[in-house]
Amino acid sequence: MKQITVSDAAKTLKKRLVLNHINLELEEGGIYGFFGPNGSGKTMLFRAICGLIYLDSGSIDVFGQKVGEKRFPKDLGLVIESVGFWNEFTGFENLKFLASIKQKIGDREINQVLERVGLDPKDSRSYKKYSLGMKQRLAIAQAVMEQPRLLVLDEPTNALDEDGIQAVHQIIREENQRGCTILIASHNKTDLDLLCQKKFKMAEGRLEETPMEQEPPRTEGTV
Numbered sequence: 001m002k003q004i005t006v007s008d009a010a011k012t013l014k015k016r017l018v019l020n021h022i023n024l025e026l027e028e029g030g031i032y033g034f035f036g037p038n039g040s041g042k043t044m045l046f047r048a049i050c051g052l053i054y055l056d057s058g059s060i061d062v063f064g065q066k067v068g069e070k071r072f073p074k075d076l077g078l079v080i081e082s083v084g085f086w087n088e089f090t091g092f093e094n095l096k097f098l099a100s101i102k103q104k105i106g107d108r109e110i111n112q113v114l115e116r117v118g119l120d121p122k123d124s125r126s127y128k129k130y131s132l133g134m135k136q137r138l139a140i141a142q143a144v145m146e147q148p149r150l151l152v153l154d155e156p157t158n159a160l161d162e163d164g165i166q167a168v169h170q171i172i173r174e175e176n177q178r179g180c181t182i183l184i185a186s187h188n189k190t191d192l193d194l195l196c197q198k199k200f201k202m203a204e205g206r207l208e209e210t211p212m213e214q215e216p217p218r219t220e221g222t223v
Contacts, residue, residue, distance in 0.1 A: 003028040003150070003181050009048060009058035011205075018044045020205035021058065026183075026198075031176050033192030034185045036202035042185040045202065046080055046152050049073075049183070062150065073150055077143035077180075080154040083135075087128035091138050092121050095145060104146045113145040114138075118167050132159035140168055144175055151175060151182040157191065169195060189213070 006024040010017065018041050026032055034042045047053045049060055051067035059066055062073040085094045095110045111121040117137040130138065136159045143151060156172070157165045172195055176182055186192055192199050193213045201210045 001028045002026070003063060004049060004183075005061045006045075006049070007059050007061075009045075009060060010056050011044060011048065011053065012056055013044075017205050019048065019055070022205075022207045024200075024207060026181065028181055029176070029179055030198065031172065031182045031184065031196045033189075033196035033199040034183065034202060034207075035187065035189050035192060035199065040202040041205040041207070042202050043080065043154055044205075045207070046154055046183065046185060050076060050078055050080070050152055052080075075149040077146070077148035077151045078153075079139045079143045079156055080152065083139040083142065085127045085135075085138065085142075088126050090124060090126060091119055091130070091134075091141075092123075094127060094138065095142055098142055099145065102146060109145060113141045116144075116167075116171065117141045118164065133161060133164055136160055137164060137167075140171065144171060147175075147178065147180070149180060151180055153182065154185045155187070156184060157186070157188070165191075 002025050004024070004026040006022050009019050009022045011019040022045065036042055044053065048055060049062060049067065051072035054068055060068060063075070065071065067073060089097065091114060092110060096107070099105050099110060114121040117140050119134065119137050119141065140156060143153065157168050160168065172182060184192065184195065199210050199212055201208055
């Protein structure tokens, strides 16, 4: 089943074509990797799929619904650039406030997801006192805490140490095993080969599928 369909998507910013008439179809339940240099269009494509920017032409459908023009995927977990947490709140308080919007999870689930990413739910430090690695772990926690159907992760292991990287890899695999479709942008092609079933290169706003450098992982719920 097609979960994401990108049709002739084009976007120009400051007279530069950042999305160059991209066509892409992604099946439900896969892990898909995107790599390329800074400015190649990875983040812009992710923003378009999440409905965070308007296209100049073309269209994007997610879950069979068109996104953009103030329409966003309804069941989405997202880590893209900086996450807007509140500096004066603890990690738990930040997640509890975000969880209050949909009211799908409670304190028990928030505690569990904090522990899952390697943070202490009882840590009384405010977010502004977090290290970069702790901030990244909290960003991952908010993305997965409500078990979304689609995860869009832009450089999810940024600022993490080796233990943190392994923890995020494990979370990605677990989320995929429950049926979640996952998009990952990373400068680390080795990470993508370890995690993904398909890999795409972006350069100057263009997208092309590239061969995997090793046998892709096999997990439940993948295509």
